Amino acid sequence: MDALLTALADPARWRLVALLAERPRPVGVLAQLAGARQPQTTKHLQTLERAGLVTSQRSGQRRVYALRSAPLRELAAGLTRLADTAERPEGPRATYERYGAGLREERAAAGEPxxxxxxxxxxxxxxxxxxxxxxxxxxxxxxxxxxxxxxxxxxxxxxxxxxxxxxxxxxxxxxxxxxxxxxxxxxxxxxxxxxxxxxxxxxxxxxxxxxxxxxxxxxxxxxxxxxxxxxxxxxxxxxxxxxxxxxxxxxxxxxxxxxxxxxxxxxxxxxxxx
Incomplete structure (x- = not known):
């Protein structure tokens, strides 16, 4: 999970993921669409591949990359679990919000000894x-x-x-x-x-x-x-x-x-x- 999050944290790599979500594409086309140099794009794609987010195969003189959706779904499920834990009914977050509302009310009322x-x-x-x-x-x-x-x-x-x-x-x-x-x-x-x-x-x-x-x-x-x-x-x-x-x-x-x-x-x- 750490490698996945690190790979996605870079805006340039996130842009490549978005492009590959549309369709598999070769390195040269990805570099053009992302407005980046090809060597730099290749390095970003290699990072994404090591994190398990993309796969690639050679086709003639080209290397074509495709997105792997499973890691994204696993990440989405993990984030959903975190959100559900934080927002569980009557949980610590709900108590925090209740206390915050009370703080604002009591501070407004505390005008004099x-x-x-x-x-x-x-x-x-x-x-x-x-x-x-x-x-x-x-x-x-x-x-x-x-x-x-x-x-x-x-x-x-x-x-x-x-x-x-x-x-x-x-x-x-x-x-x-x-x-x-x-x-x-x-x-x-x-x-x-x-x-x-x-x-x-x-x-x-x-x-x-x-x-x-x-x-x-x-x-x-x-x-x-x-x-x-x-x-x-x-x-x-x-x-x-x-x-x-x-x-x-x-x-x-x-x-x-x-x-x-x-x-x-x-x-x-x-x-x-x-």
Whole structure:
């Protein structure tokens, strides 16, 4: 595939491919139609032949070239697969577009400090496992680290002290950035407010701006109740102290926090030994 793409990347060779798509032609005619010198045209045709795009045969004093369509069809099929992967419904590209739309909307709204105060988001998940099992996922750092990031990110630092006044630190990086070459993708700091094991967890958490100041304060409440099949989890996420610079963070709350809860639900469903 690399040789094929390299061969097609040259405009002069692409012109020859287009001419050969019409009909097989000898070198001299191809050079005339392409407006090029014959020796140069011959070199381009040899490159195309090595890449498997054309075939040639001698006819008397002439060498006639013909296009091989199979490599082009294989390339077209590969490009179609790439496009289908990028555009799959509810895939990462769709999430990227949703976040982009949210960014534009929130940036337009962020005119002055406090612009997003009292904005609230509600989430609900029906989870496998008892409230006690879900509680462990919400409060034990080794378990929290498995799900408390949006898609394509990983926890790089986590402190969660599950007691009133307990400290919270959450830092994450790109999941594929194993060596920490890129900047930290996000960091937040806060404190636990309310702890009622198996029933209610409340904390406040502030995402940090690049300069280190808080973007806003999130007041997050988890309410757990048993159900016939596991646990019903309701989460309320409320904003105060919003800064003008917090627009990018606010735009990602619904998508990002929703993805975190989806990770939690998947772990509880697939891993009975957490």
């Amino acid at each position: 406090g612009w997003a105060d009292e904005r609230a988001f509600a989430f609900h998940r029906s989870l496998a496992g008892s409230p006690e099992r879900v509680w462990r996922q919400l409060t034990e750092p080794p378990l929290l680290a498995r799900w408390w990031t949006p898609d394509d990110l990983r926890v790089s630092e986590l402190v969660f002290e599950a007691r009133p006044g307990g400290r919270i630190v959450l830092e994450y990086r790109e999941a594929e950035d194993a060596e920490g070459a890129d900047p930290v993708a996000g960091r937040a700091e806060g404190a636990v407010v309310d702890v009622r094991p198996g029933e209610h967890l409340g904390y406040r958490l502030s995402p940090l701006l690049p300069g280190g100041g808080p973007a806003f304060t999130a007041h997050v409440d988890f309410a757990l109740r048993p159900s016939g099949t596991g646990t019903e989890l309701d989460v309320r996420y409320r904003i105060t102290d919003s800064t003008v610079a917090s627009a990018d963070f606010v735009a990602g709350i619904e998508i990002g926090f929703g993805q975190c809860l989806d990770h939690l639900a998947a772990i509880l469903t697939t891993d009975p030994h957490d």
